[in-house]
Amino acid sequence: MSDPLHSGDSASRRLFDRARRLIPGGVNSPVRAFRGVGGTPLFIASAQGARVEDEDGRSYIDYIGSWGPMILGHGHLAVVDAIQRQIIRGVSFGAPSRLEVEMAEALTARMPSLDRVRMVNSGTEATMAAARVARGATGRAKIVKFEGCYHGHGDSFLIKAGSGAATFGVPDSAGVTEGTARDTLTAAFNDLDGVTRLFSEHDGTIAAVIVEPVVGNMGVVAPRPGFLEGLRELCTGHGAVLVFDEVMTGFRLARGGAQERYGVRPDLTTLGKIIGGGLPVGAYGGRADLMALVAPEGPVYQAGTLSGNSLAMAAGLATLRQIDAMPEFYEGLERLGARLETGVHAHIERGGYPCRLARVGSMWTLFFTPGEVVNWTGAARCDTKRFSRFFHEMLGRGVSLAPSQFEANFISAAHTDTDIDATVHAAGEALALAWAASGVVAPALSNAAE
Numbered sequence: 378m379s380d381p382l383h384s385g386d387s388a389s390r391r392l393f394d395r396a397r398r399l400i401p402g403g404v405n406s407p408v409r410a411f412r413g414v415g416g417t418p419l420f421i422a423s424a425q426g427a428r429v430e431d432e433d434g435r436s437y438i439d440y441i442g443s444w445g446p447m448i449l450g451h452g453h454l455a456v457v458d459a460i461q462r463q464i465i466r467g468v469s470f471g472a473p474s475r476l477e478v479e480m481a482e483a484l485t486a487r488m489p490s491l492d493r494v495r496m497v498n499s500g501t502e503a504t505m506a507a508a509r510v511a512r513g514a515t516g517r518a519k520i521v522k523f524e525g526c527y528h529g530h531g532d533s534f535l536i537k538a539g540s541g542a543a544t545f546g547v548p549d550s551a552g553v554t555e556g557t558a559r560d561t562l563t564a565a566f567n568d569l570d571g572v573t574r575l576f577s578e579h580d581g582t583i584a585a586v587i588v589e590p591v592v593g594n595m596g597v598v599a600p601r602p603g604f605l606e607g608l609r610e611l612c613t614g615h616g617a618v619l620v621f622d623e624v625m626t627g628f629r630l631a632r633g634g635a636q637e638r639y640g641v642r643p644d645l646t647t648l649g650k651i652i653g654g655g656l657p658v659g660a661y662g663g664r665a666d667l668m669a670l671v672a673p674e675g676p677v678y679q680a681g682t683l684s685g686n687s688l689a690m691a692a693g694l695a696t697l698r699q700i701d702a703m704p705e706f707y708e709g710l711e712r713l714g715a716r717l718e719t720g721v722h723a724h725i726e727r728g729g730y731p732c733r734l735a736r737v738g739s740m741w742t743l744f745f746t747p748g749e750v751v752n753w754t755g756a757a758r759c760d761t762k763r764f765s766r767f768f769h770e771m772l773g774r775g776v777s778l779a780p781s782q783f784e785a786n787f788i789s790a791a792h793t794d795t796d797i798d799a800t801v802h803a804a805g806e807a808l809a810l811a812w813a814a815s816g817v818v819a820p821a822l823s824n825a826a827e
């Protein structure tokens with residue numbers, strides 16, 4: 378098909394050209410640059426409900442949802458109203474305020490593992506602070522993370538397993554020191570034996586195990602039965618802190634997050650995304666004895682000029698309260714997710730495509746590999762060229778997906794059966810085109826080459 382998205386005269390293209398002169402890659406967060414799929418990113422002018430509109434006036438069904446926060450859809454009236462009312466009272470005080478107390482009450486009421494909580498400004502800040510608390514509490518240095526899990530861009534977390542038998546991490550990013558990499562141990566997701574081995578090899582030096590209880594950041598990967606329970610047992614047995622990174626899953630997979638859905642209680646939890654209703658936010662919390670270590674009560678320092686920002690608190694509280702106000706909120710998301718899954722799988726079966734749709738609740742990824750993906754090794758087998766073709770065919774049909782094979786797509790409460798059916802229909806055509814050519818026709822990759 379002709380592809381106006383890649384023509385030289387679109388408004389998105391012109392903005393991208395201006396952006397690339399001044400902003401690294403033209404974007405303020407890497408995946409937005411479309412390097413995983415090629416082509417020009419859409420510059421979004423406005424968003425409402427389940428739809429976004431780009432600078433060229435084209436409208437799309439949106440499954441990015443600001444990467445998770447927009448669980449109510451864009452511009453929900455309750456959230457807009459809360460922000461507008463708060464703006465008049467003041468956007469930031471640098472002093473304690475009522476909404477921060479209400480937020481702490483809202484979070485601890487929904488997640489029983491949270492005795493106490495501290496607000497920060499991003500998920501990255503939350504995981505960095507949780508690691509510091511775990512190290513402060515145990516007097517140990519090492520953190521165990523899982524290959525393919527993303528915990529923000531803190532130095533300790535930009536590590537994945539080296540090849541072969543290497544258990545010491547190697548930095549995934551320039552600028553991360555060897556010393557930091559040495560303190561991060563990695564295991565394969567869903568591999569309890571691997572974690573057991575790490576604990577015996579590094580006995581007494583592991584401060585924490587951090588995990589996305591349902592992974593969203595290598596595409597959606599669910600925990601196998603017993604995996605999270607096993608991590609809980611290992612951490613308890615070895616005196617290590619179990620950290621659930623629920624920045625994505627918190628209040629998305631259940632009212633009490635993935636920990637409620639799977640019935641496993643972590644020592645610390647990190648949050649973000651939904652609890653800011655689309656404004657910058659993060660939080661970490663958990664066991665009372667651990668949180669008592671945080672300054673000014675304890676010796677673990679952590680602070681923030683804009684932490685507990687009143688606009689973010691207002692938007693987040695409005696979001697959480699609106700979720701409670703809508704009857705069968707999570708059941709509704711589950712129903713939409715199942716409708717999408719059933720529809721797409723029917724196309725996959727009819728066409729015999731080696732693809733699999735992975736879904737937990739309202740998070741989903743269409744993996745371009747036939748087998749079930751249970752860890753990063755499996756995800757890495759995906760045919761990313763076919764995915765790119767699929768992605769652009771979807772975009773051409775008015776459906777905006779996450780621009781990478783290794784990301785989650787998000788369904789919001791604003792999506793309707795009609796949106797889902799239109800998406801399934803588009804997916805049927807896009808899958809056929811993605812697998813049609815024996816030699817894959819690559820999308821315009823001119824930007825990715827730069």
Ligand SMILES: *Cc1c(COP(=O)(O)O)cnc(C)c1O
Pocket residue numbers: 498499500501502504527528529530589593594622623624625649650658659
């Ligand atoms: C998004 C995300 C983060 C990072 O949050 P930011 O607000 O982008 O810093 C951390 N952990 C998980 C699981 C995430 O999905």
